[in-house]
Amino acid sequence: MNERDSWTCLQSQEPDSLESRLKGFTLDNRGLAYGDGFFTTMGVIDGAILWQDYHRQRIHSHAKALQLTLDSHALLISLQVHAQRLQQGVLKLIVTRAPQSVRGYGFTPSISGSQCEIWLKSTAMTIATTNQWHLPDGRSVAMSVPMQPAIAAVCLTAQIACLPPTLAGLKSLNRLDNVMVSGELQRLKAAQLTSGKVLGGELGEGLVRDMTGNWVEGTMSNVFYQLSPHTNYPSAPNNQELLQWFTPPLKRSGVHGVMRAVIIDAFATSATPIVERPLTDEDLPNLSQMFFCNAVRGVMPVNELTLLSGDKVYFTG
Numbered sequence: 300m301n302e303r304d305s306w307t308c309l310q311s312q313e314p315d316s317l318e319s320r321l322k323g324f325t326l327d328n329r330g331l332a333y334g335d336g337f338f339t340t341m342g343v344i345d346g347a348i349l350w351q352d353y354h355r356q357r358i359h360s361h362a363k364a365l366q367l368t369l370d371s372h373a374l375l376i377s378l379q380v381h382a383q384r385l386q387q388g389v390l391k392l393i394v395t396r397a398p399q400s401v402r403g404y405g406f407t408p409s410i411s412g413s414q415c416e417i418w419l420k421s422t423a424m425t426i427a428t429t430n431q432w433h434l435p436d437g438r439s440v441a442m443s444v445p446m447q448p449a450i451a452a453v454c455l456t457a458q459i460a461c462l463p464p465t466l467a468g469l470k471s472l473n474r475l476d477n478v479m480v481s482g483e484l485q486r487l488k489a490a491q492l493t494s495g496k497v498l499g500g501e502l503g504e505g506l507v508r509d510m511t512g513n514w515v516e517g518t519m520s521n522v523f524y525q526l527s528p529h530t531n532y533p534s535a536p537n538n539q540e541l542l543q544w545f546t547p548p549l550k551r552s553g554v555h556g557v558m559r560a561v562i563i564d565a566f567a568t569s570a571t572p573i574v575e576r577p578l579t580d581e582d583l584p585n586l587s588q589m590f591f592c593n594a595v596r597g598v599m600p601v602n603e604l605t606l607l608s609g610d611k612v613y614f615t616g
Contacts, residue, residue: 309377310369310417311397328416330395333404334473336415337361339557341390342426342595346383348390350594351375353557358394361469366406367396368413381421388423389595395472432598434565444558445597450503452591453605454514454583457483461510461551468555480507481518503599504591509552514578520591520599521546521559524578527587544588548575557594586612 329335339357342349359371381390397414399406406412431443457480461467484505491502504517516522523546544566549555563573589601604612 304422305420307381307419307421308416309374309419310415327398328395329398330393330416330472334471335365335404335406336367336393336395336472337365337470338391338393338472339470340593340595341378341382341392343382343385343388343390344426344428346386348378348382350557350561351379353560354378354594356560357470357555357557358392361471362394362415364465364469365396365471366413367394367415368410369394369415369417374417378419381419385421385423387425388421389426391420391422393418393420393472426595428597434562435569444561444592447596447599449600449602450501450591451603451605452504452506452517452589452601453484453487453502454607455480455483455505455507455518456607458508458510459515459552464550467551468549468553470554477518480505484518504601506604511551512580513547514580514583515547515549515553516556517591520593520596521554521556522578522589522591523559523562523573524582524586524590525588526582527585542571543574544571545574545576545578547578556592558592558597562592584610584612586614588614 326332339354339361341351341354348354355371355375358369358374361367362369362371378390378392395416395418396406397411397416399412401407426445427447428445430446430448432446433443457476459476459480484502487505488502504520506514506522507516507518509515514522523544525544546559546563547553566573583604583606586604589604591599591601600614602614604614606612
């Protein structure tokens with residue numbers, strides 16, 4: 300089997316032969332049965348993992364939050380080897396809790412309860428990097444953020460769940476709410492293609508609310524936005540309204556994305572640090588700029604946002 304676009308077992312409680320490891324994945328896998336684990340998706344360009352330190356931090360923090368024991372240093376070395384083989388594409392890492400001797404959701408309060416299985420998928424693909432957004436902290440061109448062509452976006456009716464503080468923000472395997480919001484976006488894309496109406500560009504992303512009613516993120520991305528100068532909002536820097544970027548807080552829902560963290564850190568020492576601020580229904584008509592972002596595609600500027608009412612907000616970059 301070609302290693303690319305296939306799953307590789309990096310760690311398992313099964314014997315060390317590859318064949319036994321692959322056969323060791325059963326319907327009893329806790330990631331499949333309960334979503335007991337997490338994942339991260341890494342872009343690879345010229346054999347290097349993009350934003351590697353941020354992915355390492357995610358692996359470490361998620362393992363700690365889910366009470367899983369893994370050697371993040373050794374895992375990162377293995378990921379670097381696979382990135383070198385892949386050269387260009389995407390690595391998807393899935394970490395699940397190892398099978399338990401107790402029945403049901405629980406896990407044993409012992410070493411075996413925190414053991415994990417690790418799986419990796421390598422997919423060869425081209426990551427568009429023609430256009431770059433140079434971050435204000437002076438990062439080199441090689442570490443600049445890829446910028447995709449502008450997309451049209453739409454406000455979705457499906458909502459994502461609010462979670463307890465210990466789980467909010469994690470990229471866990473419990474993603475059923477994201478499945479439903481992404482399904483809604485795919486239906487809207489299909490309807491757009493059928494109608495032939497692609498006035499503002501291809502429908503590329505959906506803006507999603509959580510159960511509080513605030514707009515939190517995209518179906519596969521985080522979101523940043525600016526407000527028009529006449530909008531009243533707290534913590535507005537004097538005479539800096541046009542330059543101030545906001546992003547919704549993720550204390551109850553959403554995913555603390557790698558690219559979100561990169562951008563927040565890059566602006567931290569600038570004249571206008573990113574401000575975490577809820578994005579409400581009342582804000583949407585007053586938006587002046589918006590973009591989505593994730594660790595693989597980089598920044599996806601928005602040129603048109605369709606509201607739930609059917610009205611549209613247009614952006615010019």
